[in-house]
Amino acid sequence: MPKVSSLVVPYASYLRVYEPLAAFPEPERGHWARYARRTDRPSYQDELRRSLADLLPTPPVPVPVHESSDAFVVEADGVVCVCPWRTRLRGWQALGELAGQLPTPVLDAVLPPVVRRQTAADYEQWLARNPDARPWIRTSTWQVPLNWFVLVADEERQFEKGYEKRGDEGAAGSDGAEGEAVACAPVLRYRTPMVQARRRVARGLRTLRDTLDDGPLVEGLTDVGRWLEEFHPRSLVELDYGGLVHALSEEQLADDHSAADVAEGIEALRNGDGEGAGEAYARLMERWRAVRDRQFSN
Numbered sequence: 001m002p003k004v005s006s007l008v009v010p011y012a013s014y015l016r017v018y019e020p021l022a023a024f025p026e027p028e029r030g031h032w033a034r035y036a037r038r039t040d041r042p043s044y045q046d047e048l049r050r051s052l053a054d055l056l057p058t059p060p061v062p063v064p065v066h067e068s069s070d071a072f073v074v075e076a077d078g079v080v081c082v083c084p085w086r087t088r089l090r091g092w093q094a095l096g097e098l099a100g101q102l103p104t105p106v107l108d109a110v111l112p113p114v115v116r117r118q119t120a121a122d123y124e125q126w127l128a129r130n131p132d133a134r135p136w137i138r139t140s141t142w143q144v145p146l147n148w149f150v151l152v153a154d155e156e157r158q159f160e161k162g163y164e165k166r167g168d169e170g171a172a173g174s175d176g177a178e179g180e181a182v183a184c185a186p187v188l189r190y191r192t193p194m195v196q197a198r199r200r201v202a203r204g205l206r207t208l209r210d211t212l213d214d215g216p217l218v219e220g221l222t223d224v225g226r227w228l229e230e231f232h233p234r235s236l237v238e239l240d241y242g243g244l245v246h247a248l249s250e251e252q253l254a255d256d257h258s259a260a261d262v263a264e265g266i267e268a269l270r271n272g273d274g275e276g277a278g279e280a281y282a283r284l285m286e287r288w289r290a291v292r293d294r295q296f297s298n
Contacts, residue, residue: 010048011247011295015138015148015224016238017194018074018081023232032082036073044072044242047085059115063091063122074191076236083136083238090135092123134230142247142295143288146262147220148239150204151197151228152190154260161250162186186245188253194228194235201225204266211269247291258284 021029021036035041047070054061068087073080095116098107107116127133140148162185201221208218228237245253265280 010141011243012048012139012141013144013148013244014044014238014240014242015140015151016072016083016240017136017228017231018072018076018083018236018238019136019232020079020081020234023235024082031069032071032084033080035069035071036080036082041073042070044240047087048243051087051091055110060111062095062111062115062119064088074236074238076191076193079234081236085137086135089133090137090139092119092126093135094139095119096123134227136231138224138227142244142292144239144241144244144258145220146258146284146288147217147224149259149262150200150221150266151224151237152192152239152259153196153200153263154257156190156192157257157259158187158189158191159254160187161254162245186250186253188241188245188256190239190259192237194231194233194237197237198225198228201228207266207270244291247294256287258287 021033024032047068051064054064064087066088068085070085070087072083072085074083075081095111098111102110162183164183201224205218205221205225208221212218239259241248241253248256261280261284265277265284268274268276268280
């Protein structure tokens with residue numbers, strides 16, 4: 001469970017793919033096998049802090065100079081699976097999306113045009129040498145895209161309440177006092193086998209295309225489905241609320257069953273129940289509009 005520090009960084013959610021070691025060629029496979037045995041692996045908050053620190057110099061460093069050698073690691077049914085960070089690649093991709101998210105004067109103040117042009121040129125040269133590159137992680141700020149919930153089911157939901165523990169496992173210090181108290185944030189995530197995620201995408205797309213006009217939900221789900229096809233079939237897919245747990249109360253997190261609402265809405269469409277689909281969609285919109293609106297608070 002992630003610790004709560006004095007610097008909690010951005011309110012972002014994540015869609016990750018963990019591939020088995022067998023999916024990686026040597027020597028990368030050997031690197032990840034050794035990495036998985038480490039006990040000091042960094043967290044997603046560590047990655048974000050490093051990225052924010054790179055923006056402090058003048059000129060700022062929008063994308064790391066070198067690709068990250070870190071990853072997230074899980075073990076599923078005795079199989080070690082890793083999700084490489086690929087921070088540099090994701091930074092390049094995120095930079096390309098900034099123009100549509102920030103007013104030009106703000107963007108120029110944070111990342112001067114000359115810096116953005118050079119970074120874009122670097123990305124084009126790198127992509128020419130690595131045309132098949134793709135990230136293992138997708139990120140969304142201030143929301144979880146509704147199409148992500150199609151991949152998972154409510155019974156795969158994992159919710160852990162936040163709690164406080166003593167540092168050093170509660171060991172006494174030299175003065176006999178207990179270790180320093182450390183706050184641990186709540187965790188809300190879903191994990192599902194790749195085969196299940198792909199099956200749900202296919203069924204969901206059939207229903208949406210049969211009942212709705214093309215729009216953001218269909219386009220987003222199509223894009224996610226194509227992305228999933230690029231990974232090993234024995235991979236694990238994870239939807240993680242990440243930093244969004246700091247934008248929601250524990251009561252809101254405990255009551256959040258968005259995957260169930262999405263599944264209910266799609267099932268209602270499949271059965272021709274427009275009213276039921278509308279009710280499920282209304283619940284989702286009310287829940288996530290309240291979160292998105294917080295980005296404009298001061």
